[in-house]
Amino acid sequence: MKPYYWESQHGNFGDDLNLWLWDFLLPGFRDVHDDILLVGVGTVLNRALLPDGVRKLVIGSGFGYGSLPDMRDAAEWDLRCVRGPLTAEKIGLAPERGIVDPAVMVADMPEFRNLPKLYKRSFIPHWESAIAGMWPVTCGTVGMHYIDPRGEAKSVIREIAQSEFIVAESMHGAILADAFRVPWVAVTTSDSINSFKWNDWAKTVGVEYRPRHVPVSSRTEAMIKGARFWGMGFEAQTVPEAANLRSADGEVIVAAREPRQTFLRSAAKQVLAAPSTLALWQATRAEPQLSSDSRLAERKERFQDALAAVRRAYF
Template sequence: MKLTFFDNDIPNFGDEVNRTMWGHFTPPDFFDQDESELFIAIGSILYDDYPAAARKIVAGSGYAGYSNAPNVHDGTWEILFVRGPQTAEVLGIDPSLAVTDSAVLLRATPLPDPAPNIGAAFMPHFDSLQRGDWAKVCKMAGITFIDPRDPVDRIIAQIRGADVVVTEAMHGAIVSDAMRTPWVSVLPIHKAHRFKWLDWARSVEIDYQPKRLWPSSTREALTFFTGHHGIGARTKRVLDSAPTRPFTWAIEHIAAQKLQNLVKQTPQLSDDAVIERVTDRAVTAIETFVKSRRSGDKPIRAAE
């Protein structure tokens, strides 16, 4: 059985959690590279292009519109649980399978100690770092920059030590909420990353109230105002050239000011009882599945 997640050239916190977390719930030899059976884990990875003959086990993944919705009713899918109600609705499955994002399982694992002196922090979407300059803007604003490309334990320690986390990265909010650190969501600069937020928020009974994020560079401004990716070589050459530097300076200073305002917004946090309930449900689903495999049983739960 192959542990399956978005394995990008650029490390990304939400995806990288898969590398470290699942070993706390499975025996050492549970996963291998056999692609005839896929354990579809943390991430917006419910795509329509998985091998038709492969058995597909869904463990808290979500649908985000990055592809057409898969047909999970063809007999090859076992749904342990999905990220939220929107995913369940799109897939046409039993609403009771909408538990929450499986990163909540971090609550049931050993955690690094909170990092000291974090204060207010900001985590951008890793995609934004291809076009933005958030480390510089955070420094200007006097706010801790949480780099989603950093090692998982470092990021968790920073989140645990923060007073509040402003986050463009959905898993910045998911893990902050799981760690009981108040968070402020901001709309992702690129619109493609927005659908999935409401899916998760509904799973933990949060009224999703994202704020506006100001771009941190001319290239990010292009994406913000036009929806273009802003990562091509020609775009980089033009927008990073000398004539644009006054605009870049202005954008950076506005972004720093806006970020300072965002950390003063009323943060969000799910109810303690809700996060305990969804954690227990997720742990039970994984433990039941792992136990069934240890006994040699391979049931397929029909997606209803």
């Protein structure tokens, strides 16, 4: 089998963990049925993403973007379970088939157990926010550890596990925090954050998605998201990897990865990011969430049952 995942050109740990998670959950899966695509972690049940004419084994994937593929052909689709009840309803499965996001199983991997706590409070933004936001500086201002979701997946996950409190715009930031029993608070910087997929997962572990609003931290970030920044609205733009974003008059505003800046320009941007800084600080004072031990354990047990059924059918 071959694992399928959505590959961001910028990097996104919540998708990239598919590269090694399934070797832990289904050892030897790469050596059997090389004609089958294993569709796992991610919001990838999308007609535009998954290839036709290939048999697909779906274990814990979710819907949330675009349109659903036609999954009626049992010869092409083996739907074992999906991320949550909202995805199950969308594709016509019984609600109990929406078990949980498979990423929760990362916490069972030996290399992530019993890690020391190194960070009092950490913030992990959505990868789109990380591209051009002032978040590393903003976090430093309020004494938070910044976790870049574009980093190497295992390193990102260790930083989550080694935190005592997580503020998450990244859904998998919250999922992993919950799996490692780290209290978390959800935030959002724009309407582009997909609440459907958050609620899909949240319902499986008995928590609520109630994000606190945090303003975008820079003009470039507002341009990427089509958000407002200091009263000015922007049309959403796409920023390729390592490309510069330009204003309407052609001025280069900022590179996608942090550019060299003068001290005065950097200081000015910090002042403009003050509303974001305040809102992020307030998020660290909010009441955090955490699913119950029993609910999480029950969902993981049901997911293990689904994996056992896959082993019996394919190994």
